[in-house]
Amino acid sequence: MIRLVTTIVGGAALVIAANVSAQQPASEFDPAAVERGQQLLSTQCGFCHGANARGGSSGPDLTRSALVQTDEGGRQLGQFLRVGRPDRGMPAFDFTDAQMADLAVFLHSAIRANANRKAYRILDVLVGDGKAGEAYFNGEGRCATCHSPQRDLRGIGAKYDPPTLQNRMILPRGAVTAPNTQPEPAHLDHNAIKATVTVAGGESITGAIVRLTDFDVALYDAASGQTRTWLRNGDSPKVVVSDPLQAHVDHLAKWTDADMHNVTAYLAGLK
Amino acid sequence: MMLKTLAALLFAMAAAQTGSLLLDPATIAKPPVDSWPTYHGDYSGRRYSTLKQITTGNVKSLTLAWVYRLNTQRAAAIVGGEGADTAPPTAPPVVKSTPLMINGVLYFSAPDHVWAIDARTGRENWHFVWKTRGGDHIGNRGVGIYGNWLYFLTPDNYFVSLDARTGKERWHHEIASMKREYFSSNAPIIVGRNVIVGVGGDALDIPGYLESRDPENGEVVWRWNTTPRPGDPGATSWPDEYAMSSGGGMPWLPGTYDPDLNLYYIGTGNPQPVLTGQSRPGDNLYTCSIVALHPDTGKMAWYYQVTPHDTHDWDAAQTPVLIDGVINGQPRKLVAQASRNGYFILLDRTSGAHVLTSKMIESANWTKEINATGQPIGNRSKDASVPGTLVSPDTNGATNWPPPSFNPDTGLFYVGTQQAYSIMYLTDTDPRPQGWAAAERSVGRVASALKAIDYQTGKVRWSHPLALTAAGSAGGPMGLLSTAGGLLFGNDGGSHFVAYDAATGKALWHAGLGTNTTNGPQTFLLDGRQYVVVGAGDALYAFALQQ
Numbered sequence: 001m002i003r004l005v006t007t008i009v010g011g012a013a014l015v016i017a018a019n020v021s022a023q024q025p026a027s028e029f030d031p032a033a034v035e036r037g038q039q040l041l042s043t044q045c046g047f048c049h050g051a052n053a054r055g056g057s058s059g060p061d062l063t064r065s066a067l068v069q070t071d072e073g074g075r076q077l078g079q080f081l082r083v084g085r086p087d088r089g090m091p092a093f094d095f096t097d098a099q100m101a102d103l104a105v106f107l108h109s110a111i112r113a114n115a116n117r118k119a120y121r122i123l124d125v126l127v128g129d130g131k132a133g134e135a136y137f138n139g140e141g142r143c144a145t146c147h148s149p150q151r152d153l154r155g156i157g158a159k160y161d162p163p164t165l166q167n168r169m170i171l172p173r174g175a176v177t178a179p180n181t182q183p184e185p186a187h188l189d190h191n192a193i194k195a196t197v198t199v200a201g202g203e204s205i206t207g208a209i210v211r212l213t214d215f216d217v218a219l220y221d222a223a224s225g226q227t228r229t230w231l232r233n234g235d236s237p238k239v240v241v242s243d244p245l246q247a248h249v250d251h252l253a254k255w256t257d258a259d260m261h262n263v264t265a266y267l268a269g270l271k
Numbered sequence: 272m273m274l275k276t277l278a279a280l281l282f283a284m285a286a287a288q289t290g291s292l293l294l295d296p297a298t299i300a301k302p303p304v305d306s307w308p309t310y311h312g313d314y315s316g317r318r319y320s321t322l323k324q325i326t327t328g329n330v331k332s333l334t335l336a337w338v339y340r341l342n343t344q345r346a347a348a349i350v351g352g353e354g355a356d357t358a359p360p361t362a363p364p365v366v367k368s369t370p371l372m373i374n375g376v377l378y379f380s381a382p383d384h385v386w387a388i389d390a391r392t393g394r395e396n397w398h399f400v401w402k403t404r405g406g407d408h409i410g411n412r413g414v415g416i417y418g419n420w421l422y423f424l425t426p427d428n429y430f431v432s433l434d435a436r437t438g439k440e441r442w443h444h445e446i447a448s449m450k451r452e453y454f455s456s457n458a459p460i461i462v463g464r465n466v467i468v469g470v471g472g473d474a475l476d477i478p479g480y481l482e483s484r485d486p487e488n489g490e491v492v493w494r495w496n497t498t499p500r501p502g503d504p505g506a507t508s509w510p511d512e513y514a515m516s517s518g519g520g521m522p523w524l525p526g527t528y529d530p531d532l533n534l535y536y537i538g539t540g541n542p543q544p545v546l547t548g549q550s551r552p553g554d555n556l557y558t559c560s561i562v563a564l565h566p567d568t569g570k571m572a573w574y575y576q577v578t579p580h581d582t583h584d585w586d587a588a589q590t591p592v593l594i595d596g597v598i599n600g601q602p603r604k605l606v607a608q609a610s611r612n613g614y615f616i617l618l619d620r621t622s623g624a625h626v627l628t629s630k631m632i633e634s635a636n637w638t639k640e641i642n643a644t645g646q647p648i649g650n651r652s653k654d655a656s657v658p659g660t661l662v663s664p665d666t667n668g669a670t671n672w673p674p675p676s677f678n679p680d681t682g683l684f685y686v687g688t689q690q691a692y693s694i695m696y697l698t699d700t701d702p703r704p705q706g707w708a709a710a711e712r713s714v715g716r717v718a719s720a721l722k723a724i725d726y727q728t729g730k731v732r733w734s735h736p737l738a739l740t741a742a743g744s745a746g747g748p749m750g751l752l753s754t755a756g757g758l759l760f761g762n763d764g765g766s767h768f769v770a771y772d773a774a775t776g777k778a779l780w781h782a783g784l785g786t787n788t789t790n791g792p793q794t795f796l797l798d799g800r801q802y803v804v805v806g807a808g809d810a811l812y813a814f815a816l817q818q
Contacts, residue, residue, distance in 0.1 A: 054703040055513065063705060064476050064517050070450045114706040115452055115474035120698040122710055127658045163712060166659055167694060171714045173742055185741075192741035212739040213765030214778050220741070241739065249717050252663070252692055253634065261658045 029109040037106025040099055053110055058089065063111050074104030125162035126265050128258070133266030136259050143263070146247065149270050157268040166264040170255070171248050187220040191245050195219060197230060198238040212239065292418040293373050293435055296461050300530045304796045307372040310413050310458040311674065312793055315593040316527035316536075318676040319753045320794045324801035325816060326756035330770045330780040336802060336813040337393030341366070343384060345400050351431065351440040352383070352402030361408040366806025368413030368458065369674070369750070369791045377804065378416065378435060379811070382408040382426050382456070387438060390797055390804075393813060397438030401425050407454040407472070412525060412672075415459030415466060417486040422466050424455035430468055430489055444489045446470060451477050458525045459484075462535060462566040465492060469522030469537070473584075476543040476705055479520035479558075483569060493569030497522055497539045497557055505556035513703075514551040519543030520558035524588040524672055528566065529604065532621060535566040536593070536606055538577075540586035546655045546666075546709035547582060547697055554579040559587040561608055561616070563623060573623030578612045579646055582654045583637065583695070584666035584707075585612040591620075592677050592684065594726055598626060607726055609675050609686035611668030612637075614647050615729050629729025631670070631722065634663040634690040655695035655709035665693035666711055671748040674791040678753035681773050683723040683732055685759055689747025691716040719747035719764055723776060733776040738765030750791030752803070760792040760803060768792075768805055768812070784812065 042051045048059030055061035062068050071077045078100040084092035095103065113119065137143040147153050160168060173191055174183060186192055192208035197217055199205075207219030210227050217239050218229040230237050243249060299309045304322050311318055325333060341364055364381030370388075371378045376396060377388040383403050387396040406426030415422045421435040428447040433440055447453035452474040460467045465483035479497035484490065497520030499505040501512045509515035521540035528535050542551060542558040557571075559578040564571055577587035587610050594605040594617075606620035613635035617626040628645035639650040653662055667689070675686040692714040699708035719737040724730070737746040746764015753759045759773040763781070768788050770780040790806035803814045 052701065054701060054705065061513060061703065064513075066448075066451065069475065070448050111475065114476075117474070117707040117710065120707065120710045122659075122696045122698060123657045123700070125658045125696075163659070163694075163696065167712050167714060170661065170692070170694070173715055187741040189741065193739065193743065194741075208741040209739055210741065211745075211765055213763050213767060214769075215763075215767060215781050215783075216765075252661070252714070252717065253636065255661050257652065257656065257658075257660050260661055264658075 029105055029112070033102050033105040034109045037102035037104070040095075040103050041106055044093065053107060062107055063114060068107050069111060071104060071108070074100045077104050077107075122163045125166055125261075126268050128261030128263070128265035130262070130265040130269050133259075133262030133264070136263055137266055141251070141259065141263065142247075153267065153270055155271060157271040162264065162268055165267055166260065169264060169267060170252070170260065171245060173245060192220075193241065193243045193245075195242070196240045198240075199230065200236065209241070212241070294416045294418060296417055296463060299461065307370070307793045307795050308416065309371065310369050310415070310460060310525040311527065311590070311791075312369075314462075314528040314530065316590045316674070317592055317594070317679070317753075318674055318751060318791060318793075319678050319755075321755045322794055322796055322801050323754065323756040324796070325754065325758065325803065327758060327772055327779060329816060330756075330758060332817045333770065333780050333803070333814050334817045335782070336815045338813075339386075339388050339393040339395070339811045341381060341384070341809045341811075342386070342395060342398055343400070348398040348400040349438045349440070350400050350402060351443065352400075352404075352425070353429070354402035354404040354427065356402065359403065359405065361403075363809055365410065365808055366790050366811055367410040368806070369793055370804055370806075370811065371414060371416055372793070372795045372797075372804075373416060373435075375797060377811075378414050378421060379806075380411045380414050380423050382411045385414060385421070385423055385433065385438070387435070388811070390795070390802065390813070393811070399433055399438045399440070401429070401431065403427050404449060406449050409454075410456050411458075412456060413458035415461050417461045417466065420486060422459040422461075422468075422486075424457055424459065424468060426454045426456070428453050428455045428470065430455075430459075430484055432489060442489055444484070446482065446484075447472070451475060453477065457523055460525045460528070460535075461486070462528050465566050467526065467535065467566070469524075471521045471523035471540070473519055473521060473541065473543060473545055474706055476517035476519065478516055478518065479522060479540055481522045481537060481564075481569070483566070495564060495569040495571070498542075499556065508554040508556040510550075510552055517543060518551065518555060518558060519545070521586070522588065523586075524590065527591050527593050527606075529593055529620060532604070533566065534563040534572055534620070536591040536620065537562050537564065538586070538588040538591055538608060540588050541581045541584050544699075544704045544706060544708040545584050546695055546707050546711070547699070547704050548580055548654065550703050551580075555581070559585065559612075561587060561591050561606065561618065561623075563620065575616070575618050575623045575625065576646060577608065577610045577614070577616055578649070580649060581612070582649065583612070583662060585610070585664070585668050587611065588672065589670060590674050592675060593620060594677055594684075595679075596682070596726060598727060605726070607677065607684055609670050609684065609688075609724070611664075611670060612647060613664055613669035615684070615724050616645065617726060617729065627729045629724070631686070631724070631731070632664065632688050632690045632718075634692065634717065635669065636661075636663050655697040657697050657700065659694040659696050659712075661692060661714070662695050663690060663692045665691040665713060667691065667748075673748045673750040676751035676753040676759065677726070678759070678773050680755060680757070681723070681753075682726060683773065684726050685721065685723050685751045685753060685761070685773075687737075687747050687749035687751065687761065688720055688722050689716055689744065690718040716743045716745075716747070719744040721749070721761055721771070721776065723773075735771065735776040735778075738763055746787055750788060750805075752792040752794060754794060760805070762788045768807065782812075782814070784808075784810075
């Protein structure tokens with residue numbers, strides 16, 4: 001709802017870390033207690049509330065329950081369960097304190113997992129038809145104009161996990177970095193958007209764009225490893241932008257999701 | 272109207288008891304140019320000032336008057352709050368609030384902080400720190416003032432009142448549960464004796480609501496639920512109680528108000544679960560809607576749903592901007608929204624009747640059709656899927672919370688836009704998915720532009736591209752201010768604060784602030800001098816003409 005990312009997220013750079021942490025239960029919960037609580041829930045509560053506590057044949061969703069969400073370590077939940085709500089068919093339960101604690105740990109860990117979208121695990125990406133993907137690659141997609149499974153894409157399927165492969169197929173911007181590390185600056189990426197600045201007197205400098213505004217231009221000069229900056233005044237100095245990924249950018253509006261899945265399946269097979 | 276008269280009477284009585292008051296709420300409807308008494312400067316949400324000391328002709332002489340860097344130290348601050356004495360680690364505060372200016376003092380906020388700053392010098396009068404219990408510290412939009420009382424919300428969901436003269440706390444009330452992942456970032460809006468506040472939070476499937484609170488004791492006057500309950504009108508747009516009573520719709524941004532119609536306009540948030548609709552078939556009223564409420568009762572007068580059955584986090588919380596305009600030769604009372612879903616929507620604000628819909632960004636690829644009432648209808652094949660769906664805009668939207676501007680002189684509605692793509696993966700295939708239920712992987716931002724939209728046609732009159740970096744376009748959504756001096760203040764996505772020619776979009780003046788502006792700029796006259804005040808990162812900057 002609210003999050004407005006103010007930095008540029010190009011390609012897959014910031015994405016790897018999220019994947020690695022997938023399915024890890026939050027460290028605040030004891031895994032053994034979660035397991036015991038889940039067992040208890042499924043045998044004692046699951047018939048009405050569902051084996052995953054999201055509601056069943058006759059009982060409401062427990063993970064969406066305000067009582068459960070605001071419970072503190074099983075205290076309020078325990079008070080409720082000892083009495084139940086007989087008028088609405090909810091019997092009292094005589095759990096031990098230890099059982100009560102386990103049940104609360106399971107429910108709170110399930111709620112945490114629902115809330116923690118950074119840890120959501122991406123499921124099966126490779127559902128496409130690799131043969132159809134190959135045909136698209138060589139035909140309508142015009143991918144073969146620049147790419148070849150024998151050269152630049154050799155072994156690409158072994159290099160990336162499927163979601164990263166799909167993401168980079170759409171726009172291979174940003175270097176893939178190790179989990180929990182800062183991505184390297186975008187101007188060091190070989191697919192960086194570049195500009196050529198031509199100053200009065202005719203000198204031309206080409207480099208990755210660190211920043212281009214109405215008022216200044218800063219390029220990364222790979223030869224010297226330094227950033228060079230010029231103030232701009234209208235058309236002076238002259239600035240010409242070139243994007244090595246322009247074909248990818250132009251193709252964004254052309255992809256169907258089926259074509260995307262098919263080509264991903266094709267590339268994933270290049271191992 | 273009777274209630275308004277009563278409110279004025281009560282206010283006069285309070286004034287008689289306490290001596291002179293900083294702000295009579297009746298003046299918010301027509302604020303004098305030497306003040307900025309409410310989030311948008313006035314009730315209209317236009318963020319247009321009649322001041323014209325600074326013009327297209329002399330803006331080149333605009334210069335820095337002062338800088339205030341956010342002081343977050345507790346040592347000399349007035350401290351309140353329910354949390355621990357040692358502050359938990361939170362991101363450095365950023366100025367997202369629009370400062371109010373009354374009697375030469377600026378009042379503004381960041382999560383857990385409120386400051387009163389001398390508007391002439393930028394020196395601190397007082398600083399209030401809230402000891403937090405937690406909550407999402409993503410931002411705070413600002414404070415509201417009624418008489419001598421100042422109001423703000425905290426990330427851990429407290430509604431707090433201070434004495435604006437001293438910064439001393441009067442009281443605080445909890446308005447939502449942090450344990451349910453509610454957090455509060457809204458700026459309170461004062462209408463008569465209603466202090467209107469809305470809650471936020473979308474990590475879990477929880478109900479959204481807007482409240483009026485009493486300015487003296489902070490108690491609830493009315494609450495409007497953003498989704499219906501069984502039997503209510505609108506309930507048939509949800510499959511069951513389970514879905515509607517946890518259906519989200521957070522009203523997380525300040526609304527606007529028409530004193531003549533006595534209607535308060537608010538944009539509501541997206542439905543829950545956020546990125547999938549499998550457990551909530553139907554339109555999911557009143558999420559992603561522009562809603563008109565009676566401010567004295569909280570009863571709904573009309574609604575218009577900008578995105579029926581949203582599945583992409585595109586809330587319609589963006590400012591509903593009030594325009595007194597002309598359509599087909601007829602004078603009309605209108606309300607416009609540049610919406611996060613990529614569309615510009617214009618309505619009649621008396622009835623909610625649709626006037627026009629236009630597409631703001633080219634890349635938007637999620638729509639099947641614009642229906643007979645102008646609503647963009649989603650193509651369900653563009654919902655998140657297990658193997659991934661390529662969608663534009665991304666969840667940040669074509670635009671976002673930063674306030675747009677409407678200039679009645681040019682007839683143009685100004686908005687910062689971005690065109691980004693993401694792949695959205697359904698991760699929760701349960702019949703009852705929860706939370707976001709899907710993962711988003713950013714592809715990139717391929718364009719960003721400041722756009723000027725002709726409100727009568729919905730067509731883009733001019734579009735000014737923003738900054739470029741090695742990774743793509745930068746910037747997009749930005750706080751804007753337009754003035755009778757022919758100027759439009761905003762940023763360029765490249766860390767410059769810029770004065771544009773409001774008619775043409777030409778950049779006339781700029782200041783490199785090292786980071787993009789992060790709030791809505793505002794302006795006022797003080798000692799005969801027009802100031803323009805803007806926040807960028809952890810600092811507030813004031814500009815005025817060279818003397």
